[in-house]
Amino acid sequence: MTGRTLFDKVWHSHEIVRDEDGQSLLWVDRHFVHEGSFHAFAKLAARQQAVARPDLTIGVADHYVPTRGRNLPIANADIRGVVDRLYANTANHDIRLFGLEDPRQGIVHVLGPEQGFTLPGLLIVCGDSHTSTHGAFGSIAFGIGASEVAHVLATQTIWQRKPKVMRMTINGRPSPGVGAKDIALNWIARLGADGARGYAIEYAGEAVRGLSMEGRLTLCNLSIEGGARCGMVGPDAVTIDYLRDKPHAPRGKVFDAACDAWLALRSDADATFDREVILDAAEIAPTVSWGTSPEDALPVDQSVPDPDDAGDTAHADHMRDALAYMGLRPAQRITDIAIDRVFIGSCTNARLEDLEAAAAVLRGRHARVPGLVSPGSSLVKQQAEARGLDRIFTAAGLDWVGSGCSMCVAMNGDILPAGERCASTTNRNFKGRQGPGGRTHLMSPAMAAAAAVTGYVTDVRELMAGREPA
Amino acid sequence: MTPLNQLTAMACPLGLSNVDTDQLIPARFMKRSRGEGYGQFLLHDLRFDQAGAAVPDFPLNMPQADSCRILVARRNFGGGSSREAAVYALVDFGFRCVIAPSFGDIFTGNAVNNGLLPARVAESDCAAILKKLDGAVGTISVDLERQEIGIKGTGFAFEIDPTARRKLLNGWDDIDLTAQYAAEINRFVRQDATRRPWAQSIARTSPDPVTQKPADS
Numbered sequence: 001m002t003g004r005t006l007f008d009k010v011w012h013s014h015e016i017v018r019d020e021d022g023q024s025l026l027w028v029d030r031h032f033v034h035e036g037s038f039h040a041f042a043k044l045a046a047r048q049q050a051v052a053r054p055d056l057t058i059g060v061a062d063h064y065v066p067t068r069g070r071n072l073p074i075a076n077a078d079i080r081g082v083v084d085r086l087y088a089n090t091a092n093h094d095i096r097l098f099g100l101e102d103p104r105q106g107i108v109h110v111l112g113p114e115q116g117f118t119l120p121g122l123l124i125v126c127g128d129s130h131t132s133t134h135g136a137f138g139s140i141a142f143g144i145g146a147s148e149v150a151h152v153l154a155t156q157t158i159w160q161r162k163p164k165v166m167r168m169t170i171n172g173r174p175s176p177g178v179g180a181k182d183i184a185l186n187w188i189a190r191l192g193a194d195g196a197r198g199y200a201i202e203y204a205g206e207a208v209r210g211l212s213m214e215g216r217l218t219l220c221n222l223s224i225e226g227g228a229r230c231g232m233v234g235p236d237a238v239t240i241d242y243l244r245d246k247p248h249a250p251r252g253k254v255f256d257a258a259c260d261a262w263l264a265l266r267s268d269a270d271a272t273f274d275r276e277v278i279l280d281a282a283e284i285a286p287t288v289s290w291g292t293s294p295e296d297a298l299p300v301d302q303s304v305p306d307p308d309d310a311g312d313t314a315h316a317d318h319m320r321d322a323l324a325y326m327g328l329r330p331a332q333r334i335t336d337i338a339i340d341r342v343f344i345g346s347c348t349n350a351r352l353e354d355l356e357a358a359a360a361v362l363r364g365r366h367a368r369v370p371g372l373v374s375p376g377s378s379l380v381k382q383q384a385e386a387r388g389l390d391r392i393f394t395a396a397g398l399d400w401v402g403s404g405c406s407m408c409v410a411m412n413g414d415i416l417p418a419g420e421r422c423a424s425t426t427n428r429n430f431k432g433r434q435g436p437g438g439r440t441h442l443m444s445p446a447m448a449a450a451a452a453v454t455g456y457v458t459d460v461r462e463l464m465a466g467r468e469p470a
Numbered sequence: 471m472t473p474l475n476q477l478t479a480m481a482c483p484l485g486l487s488n489v490d491t492d493q494l495i496p497a498r499f500m501k502r503s504r505g506e507g508y509g510q511f512l513l514h515d516l517r518f519d520q521a522g523a524a525v526p527d528f529p530l531n532m533p534q535a536d537s538c539r540i541l542v543a544r545r546n547f548g549g550g551s552s553r554e555a556a557v558y559a560l561v562d563f564g565f566r567c568v569i570a571p572s573f574g575d576i577f578t579g580n581a582v583n584n585g586l587l588p589a590r591v592a593e594s595d596c597a598a599i600l601k602k603l604d605g606a607v608g609t610i611s612v613d614l615e616r617q618e619i620g621i622k623g624t625g626f627a628f629e630i631d632p633t634a635r636r637k638l639l640n641g642w643d644d645i646d647l648t649a650q651y652a653a654e655i656n657r658f659v660r661q662d663a664t665r666r667p668w669a670q671s672i673a674r675t676s677p678d679p680v681t682q683k684p685a686d687s
Contacts, residue, residue, distance in 0.1 A: 013666075016658045017651055021632040025651055027658055029669045039504060039554060047645065055672065064501075078501040122669055129552040129576055145580035146554035147644070155648045157655060161631060193488060194546040194572045227549065229575055250668040258668045293488045293546075314544050314597070318487045411497045418520060430492040430550060432515045 003268025006234050007165045007200045010140045010265065014123045016157060023159050029139075030117055031057045031152050032108045032126035033095070035064045035082045040127065040149035041089040051093040052156040058117055059090035059097035060108040066413045067374050067401035070100065079412060093153075104247075106377020106403045109133040109347035113217060114379055116246025120235040120262035125152055130347050130427065131230075132223040136216035137243075138235040138265050140200070143224065163229045164274035166199040167267070170207035174281040176469060177461040179357070180215035181349060181425070181444035183207065184222035185287040185297040187279060193295040196228035199275065202267060203233050207281035213242040214353040221348045225294040225427055234266040288334055288457055289429045289442040291322030296429070297442065298334060300459045306330035325431055326439050327421070334457050337441070340420040342371030342398065342452040343434070344445050346408035349425035350376030354445040355384050358425075359392040361449035361463055368455035371398040372414060374406035398452065410435045423451035471585045473641035474614060477566055479539035481610040481621075483603040484529050487544035489513075491577060494548065494556035508555055509562030534607045536564065542599055542610075543570040548577025548588075557584045567612050569619065569628070571596045582634040585641065587614060589628040599626060614639060 004012075014026045031053075033040075044051070051057060064082045066074060074080035083100065090097040098105045104115060109130055112118040118134045124141035125131060127149040134141035144158065152158055170183060188195070201223055203216075211219065216233045223231030233239075240259055243249045250258050285299035296319075298305075304323065307330065310316035323330065328337065344350070344358050355375060373393045375381040381403055384390055390400045407414040408426040410433065416422045418437025425448050426433075429440040441457060450460040499511040517530050524531045541560070547570040548556060557580045560568065567587040581588045589612060591599070602608070602621050611620040612628075614635060619626045636642070648655075663670045 017654050019633075021636070023633045025648065025654075027655075027662065036500070036553065042503065049645070082501050117672065119668060121666070127552055127554075129550065143552040143576050145552050145557070145576055145583065147583035148579060151644050151648065154645050155655070157648060157651075159633070159644060159648070161633065192546075193549055194574075197572060197575060224550075227546070227572075227575065248672050248674055250673045254668055254673070258666075261666070293490075293549075295488075314487055314593075321486070409497050411500070428490075428492065428550060430490045432496050433492050436496065436498075436515050437520060 003270035005165050005267045005271045005273060006138060006202055006232055006265055010121050011162060023161050025157050026123055026160055028125055028152050028156050028158055029056060029122040030124045032112060033057060033059050034062050034108055034128065035086045036127055037149055038082065038085045039146035040153060043150040044153055049154045051153045054094045056156060057095045059086060059095050060111055061086055061099050061105065062107045063405045063409055064412050065100055065404040067404050067406045070402045076413065103378055106379065107347045107405055109221065110351060110376035114377055116243060116249030119249060120239060121265050125158060129224045130221050133217050133221040133347060135220040135230050135232040136213060137239055138232055140230055142230045163198055163200045165202060166196060166275040166277060167202050167204055167273040168277045169205040170279045170281050171205045172207060172281040173210060174207055174284055177286055177446065177464055178284050179444055180211055180218035182284050182287045184219050185442060186284045188226040188294050189297040191226055193225065193293045194227040196226040199228050201228045201231045203231060208233060212353060213238060214351040218348055222427055235262045286444065286447050286460055290328060290334060292325055292429055292431050294429060294442060296322055300334055300457065302334055304328050304330060304332045304334065337457045338455060339369055339423045339451050339457060341369055341416060341422045342448050343407045343422055343424045344448050345374035345406045346426040348427045349445050350374060352380050352383050355389050358445040358449040359389045360469055361446050361460060362396040363392050365396055365453050367397045367452035369452060371452050372401060372407055373398050374401050375403045377403045407434050423448045423457065471641040471643060474566060474585060474587055474638045476613050477539060478609065478611040480534060480537055480607045481540035481542055481603060482529050482535050482538040482607055483600050483605060484541055484543045485600050488546045488549060489543055490550035491548055491553050491556035492550055495559040500553065500555050504558055507562050508558040512559040512563045532607060538607055539564055540567045540569065540610050541565050542603065543568060544596060545571045545593065547573050549574035552576045554580045557581050557586055561586055569599060582637055587638055589619065589630065591626055591628045595626040
């Protein structure tokens with residue numbers, strides 16, 4: 001018998017039926033809904049349909065919540081309206097809600113793991129593309145659209161065609177100053193923003209095993225930016241240690257039984273993959289995006305590319321357009337790019353480890369540009385403050401604000417002004433993503449902190465020489 | 471949902487790659503309900519400059535663009551965010567079909583659920599179609615049954631997932647389809663509850679702190 005992959009095992013344990021043309025009806029274990037769910041709830045209301053499993057549905061306010069003045073009513077009526085609709089919809093359908101004033105509130109992809117809603121071997125969906133984050137625990141997790149959210153609310157199931165499976169093995173160990181964000185930007189630059197389209201990715205290899213849960217969450221978070229359906233890491237001792245004593249994770253004998261099942265979730269030695277990609281962690285440098293797609297990324301010590309060197313006209317057109325939008329010249333050194341602002345936050349990079357990495361660079365230093373640090377959850381905020389990280393950020397001149405999607409989505413009041421260039425720990429450098437006309441350079445929290453210190457995109461390894469790493 | 475089979479309509483040559491959903495509809499327009507119409511916001515920040523004036527050489531601002539039902543783009547159309555509002559904007563503007571060499575995965579599902587056909591063509595065929603349009607709007611015919619695109623006497627094959635094709639041809643709604651499988655779902659849940667008790671009910675060790683509902687909601 002041929003071995004099965006981790007993805008196959010989790011998929012088959014959720015398959016209810018498969019129809020005549022190969023679509024599978026899958027059981028959904030956890031469904032997260034945020035403010036953007038109002039379209040789906042409207043569809044449900046139009047059909048006069050009940051929520052099938054409110055007990056497995058979790059409401060979180062994150063996209064539209066302001067990060068300042070959190071003890072005050074939301075001033076902007078449009079924003080308040082969207083947040084209020086989430087409160088009303090979850091209350092009407094008896095769904096638990098992590099609202100603004102909840103001490104556990106946070107970005108859905110930070111809160112889910114933190115509270116123990118995310119467990120290995122589950123199938124998790126949310127109307128948000130970065131749901132791929134939760135695959136770090138060895139679950140199948142992916143983003144869905146509003147029509148699908150309505151379908152999951154009504155049935156607790158989803159129709160999917162089984163994707164192909166790619167194993168991405170990252171051998172060796174990354175050098176100091178290089179982390180999960182750099183690994184992810186590196187593979188997306190190599191394969192393209194649609195390079196993993198049609199695939200689920202299983203991340204493997206020494207460099208992945210060596211990542212903390214937080215690093216694995218970052219890596220899986222960015223799977224969607226390379227077009228993958230989802231990303232996964234097989235559960236191991238790191239996973240189990242993280243889950244022990246999480247508020248909503250099982251306890252006692254159930255936990256022990258679950259651990260046995262979870263640790264069995266791994267690709268068999270003789271499993272075959274539809275595609276294998278192998279990278280060497282030692283060859284990965286701190287990586288920065290220069291253009292308007294996450295695939296437009298390069299090692300920090302290189303120069304902005306020249307469209308005249310592009311292989312084909314369509315790619316050259318994309319590069320010319322990206323350079324014009326970003327206000328950059330071909331062959332300009334990446335470290336010669338002056339920045340106007342720093343943002344440290346988002347579901348990609350706003351966990352405690354991320355904030356510690358940024359603080360290790362900023363400790364005792366001043367930022368040359370203004371900036372915002374938004375922790376991924378209210379719990380992360382408390383933990384960071386207990387460690388004094390907030391004082392390092394504010395002493396450096398950066399603003400320390402409440403948790404939420406903040407300047408990653410530009411829906412909640414935190415916006416990158418037009419024409420400004422931002423060193424950002426977010427996931428998307430799309431045109432206008434952080435605000436109309438804003439220019440985003442994606443990088444790790446340590447790299448964003450280094451950019452804050454010098455006012456230029458900077459190789460963080462130079463600033464960490466002789467310092468304690470985070 | 472209106473079924474879609476054959477469509478002969480004016481096509482607009484967008485000709486851009488990596489048109490992500492953030493560009494299709496910028497986040498700041500997404501606070502509105504669907505009933506208010508999303509078409510006016512389609513590709514807003516590319517269509518209009520910062521003063522709100524129409525960008526003259528942008529394809530969607532060409533004469534006749536508002537009568538187009540087909541859009542021709544390049545690779546990785548609709549990548550990025552899961553926001554279905556990107557599809558609402560295309561559909562409300564009047565599009566029933568987008569032709570491109572590759573589409574964002576979530577976008578494809580969203581498109582089909584709203585009766586918008588994502589027709590995937592070879593990269594070279596896409597270039598050929600754009601060349602035939604030559605920077606202007608022009609008539610294209612799309613045959614979903616035969617999975618064929620016709621322009622100026624030349625045919626190009628396109629690909630689409632068979633289920634997506636059936637849903638578009640029939641105008642099917644997923645929730646109705648799934649209702650047929652209620653017995654299978656119930657059987658799955660019963661078996662799974664003993665197999666994976668931790669998955670079927672969420673553990674809680676202490677009562678959740680009460681989240682206060684705002685008075686005016």
